[in-house]
Amino acid sequence: MSRSAATKMSSLFLRQLRPLFFSTSITKTSGIPRPASVGSLRIPMLQLRNWSNLAEEEKRVQLPAASAAAAPVSDGQDEKRVVSYWGIVPRKLTKEDGSAWRWNCFRPWETYKADLSIDIEKHHKPVTLMDKFAFWTVQSLKYPTHLFFQKRHMCHAMLLETVAAVPGMVGGMLLHCKSLRRFEHSGGWIKALLEEAENERMHLMTFVEVAKPQWYERALVFAVQGVFFNAYFVAYLASPKLAHRIVGYLEEEAVRSYSDFLADLDKGNVENVAAPAIAIDYWRLPPDSTLRDVVMVIRADEAHHRDLNHFASDIQCQGHELREAPAPLEYH
Numbered sequence: 554m555s556r557s558a559a560t561k562m563s564s565l566f567l568r569q570l571r572p573l574f575f576s577t578s579i580t581k582t583s584g585i586p587r588p589a590s591v592g593s594l595r596i597p598m599l600q601l602r603n604w605s606n607l608a609e610e611e612k613r614v615q616l617p618a619a620s621a622a623a624a625p626v627s628d629g630q631d632e633k634r635v636v637s638y639w640g641i642v643p644r645k646l647t648k649e650d651g652s653a654w655r656w657n658c659f660r661p662w663e664t665y666k667a668d669l670s671i672d673i674e675k676h677h678k679p680v681t682l683m684d685k686f687a688f689w690t691v692q693s694l695k696y697p698t699h700l701f702f703q704k705r706h707m708c709h710a711m712l713l714e715t716v717a718a719v720p721g722m723v724g725g726m727l728l729h730c731k732s733l734r735r736f737e738h739s740g741g742w743i744k745a746l747l748e749e750a751e752n753e754r755m756h757l758m759t760f761v762e763v764a765k766p767q768w769y770e771r772a773l774v775f776a777v778q779g780v781f782f783n784a785y786f787v788a789y790l791a792s793p794k795l796a797h798r799i800v801g802y803l804e805e806e807a808v809r810s811y812s813d814f815l816a817d818l819d820k821g822n823v824e825n826v827a828a829p830a831i832a833i834d835y836w837r838l839p840p841d842s843t844l845r846d847v848v849m850v851i852r853a854d855e856a857h858h859r860d861l862n863h864f865a866s867d868i869q870c871q872g873h874e875l876r877e878a879p880a881p882l883e884y885h
């Protein structure tokens with residue numbers, strides 16, 4: 554072999570080896586990220602930190618097709634399949650008419666018909682100092698919010714829901730920790746508050762289908778959530794009865810905001826578009842429902858949250874603990 558041929562062969566050989574030994578890039582195979590150098594020639598010098606999970610990665614890739622086929626039904630947006638090593642096979646769900654259930658975020662047994670007969674006008678009269686403090690805290694938050702959104706009901710509703718979904722989660726989490734610390738039952742209140750948070754989040758998921766938030770609205774939500782989550786967390790730690798009273802008054806304002814929304818829908822100031830599919834399934838609405846029908850059921854939900862939170866505050870104002878009164882589960 555001539556000298557130039559030997560040089561060419563050795564440079565070709567080195568070019569082949571370079572990605573195997575020195576590359577840190579990641580490639581995708583069957584949906585599982587894998588180191589680029591995993592192949593038939595294997596002692597990658599720079600990938601020793603990945604060594605422990607290489608075998609695991611190989612096993613996952615070699616799963617039978619049945620696991621891949623068991624990918625969950627998506628929310629109708631992302632059809633990417635997930636390969637599971639763990640053999641978790643989600644249940645195949647259907648609607649009453651036999652068609653496939655398309656939502657992962659809630660299941661058929663979590664859907665309900667809203668109770669529209671609830672009293673919309675009900676109001677807790679602030680009598681004690683604590684009530685008055687809670688009432689005026691909410692009133693002082695209400696005016697700048699109305700000034701900011703004015704007649705932009707959809708944006709107002711979206712921001713309101715991002716805030717409204719926080720107290721239930723914070724209260725539920727703190728009651729959960731309290732139950733663990735004290736080795737005692739919660740009376741169902743953990744679940745009731747988490748249900749409320751989930752219900753509020755479904756309101757948000759519904760509005761997101763009708764109106765897409767702008768970047769500055771997302772930024773506003775980011776800032777408001779940071780402040781509100783922490784403020785409510787501290788308030789609930791300090792005085793759960795005050796925290797529930799504040800939420801009771803917030804819900805009263807939510808009912809009023811949705812009444813204004815309905816008034817503008819009736820006047821034609823807001824277009825009464827078709828109800829999104831997620832709302833039709835969640836509230837078991839007729840297929841030809843409109844935005845007005847959706848706002849009606851959401852307002853009814855808010856009225857239920859109002860009652861639940863004032864009730865939670867009343868229990869504690871009367872000198873009892875929440876767990877002593879059975880929680881109104883599935884009350885929304």
Ligand SMILES: [Fe+2]
Nearest residue numbers: 714717753756
């Ligand atoms: Fe809500």
Ligand SMILES: [Fe+2]
Nearest residue numbers: 717804855858
């Ligand atoms: Fe609410």
